[in-house]
Amino acid sequence: MRFIRIVLLAALLAGTLDAVGAVINYSLNGGKDPAVIFRYIASAVFGRAAYTGGTNMVIWGVVLHYAIALGFTIAFFLLYPRMAILSDNRWLAGVFYGIAVWMVMNLVVVPMSHARKFPFRVTGALIAMGILILAIGIPISLMAHYYYDYTEKPRIRA
16 A cells, blocks of 8 residues: 555656646746646647647646656656666666656657657757656656665664
8 A cells, every 4th residue: 555655646746746847848938828738748649639629628638647647657666676776876767767758758659649749859858858857757766765765674673
């Protein structure tokens, strides 16, 4: 039960940090309506209908966003005890996991979805990677480290 709670908490934290990062980035680039971000996410499943649908498409985008965050969180938590490299340096593992998440999303998930494809820009890719490193990679890595190194180890009684 502890495993499920920490994974859900980590996914909620990572998904929220990623959403906040995306909204800030969008706003700094002149975006006026952050709901567009979640409509874009919904468009992966619903295609262009996500942009003409009402609030329900924004809600679908939020649900899909958190489902993706949960998937990446579960993957990391399952890999963590099996790969010593992840637990040896949790900060570096978080950086590399953020980059891996960007690669999976941009090289696999988005191309296979109905979402609109944007031209590749190095600056945009680096900003997106930075957001994923800070919002997904490092928080999930730190929480996995906490879970496996502090809650799963038998306690020594004095």
